[in-house]
Amino acid sequence: MMERTLVLLKPCTLQRGLVGEIISIFEKKGLHLCGMKMMQLDDAILNEHYAHLAQRPFFQRVKSSMEAAPIIAMCLEGVEAVTAVHALAGPTNGRNAPAGTIRGNYCMSCQENIVHTSDSHETATIEIKRFFRPEELYDWHPATFDYLYANDEY
Numbered sequence: 001m002m003e004r005t006l007v008l009l010k011p012c013t014l015q016r017g018l019v020g021e022i023i024s025i026f027e028k029k030g031l032h033l034c035g036m037k038m039m040q041l042d043d044a045i046l047n048e049h050y051a052h053l054a055q056r057p058f059f060q061r062v063k064s065s066m067e068a069a070p071i072i073a074m075c076l077e078g079v080e081a082v083t084a085v086h087a088l089a090g091p092t093n094g095r096n097a098p099a100g101t102i103r104g105n106y107c108m109s110c111q112e113n114i115v116h117t118s119d120s121h122e123t124a125t126i127e128i129k130r131f132f133r134p135e136e137l138y139d140w141h142p143a144t145f146d147y148l149y150a151n152d153e154y
């Protein structure tokens, strides 16, 4: 299924000058950008985005870290994009994320772990709406990238 997913390049990625490199990973994989912008996040959006962590002891630290510098929000499109992008990010903690994943290759931290990626189709729909207005997203013609998927059935 052709789908869209949300990626956030976290403040650590901008601070470390890794923005271009991480965007390239997604482009080289064959995902297509339909939206991208730099944003300064605040408590209001982070309370919503990290609501599932509200009772965890590191909640405030995670929010401060996400507010420390701007982030880059991206909407990526592709067949089964949610799973593909989430797999590329790898598990939360960079120290034990497998080599080859973004977190495995680019960080040693659990908190400063380079990217956020939506973890399901349902979450992606909610998260894209949280960070983008509909008019900020480009609608690629469905046939534009047919060649990427050759004769795959999806």
Ligand SMILES: Nc1ncnc2c1ncn2[C@@H]1O[C@H](COP(=O)(O)OP(=O)(O)OP(=O)(O)O)[C@@H](O)[C@H]1O
Residues within 6 Å of the ligand: 053, 058, 062, 091, 092, 110, 111, 112, 113, 115, 116, 117, 118, 119
């Ligand atoms: N034990 C922890 N200590 C410090 N920070 C943490 C810890 N667990 C999670 N975090 C931070 O909170 C974010 C959200 O945690 P969650 O459990 O949803 O992990 P995730 O789904 O792998 O991460 P994300 O939602 O950012 O992709 C993590 O990406 C990380 O930055």
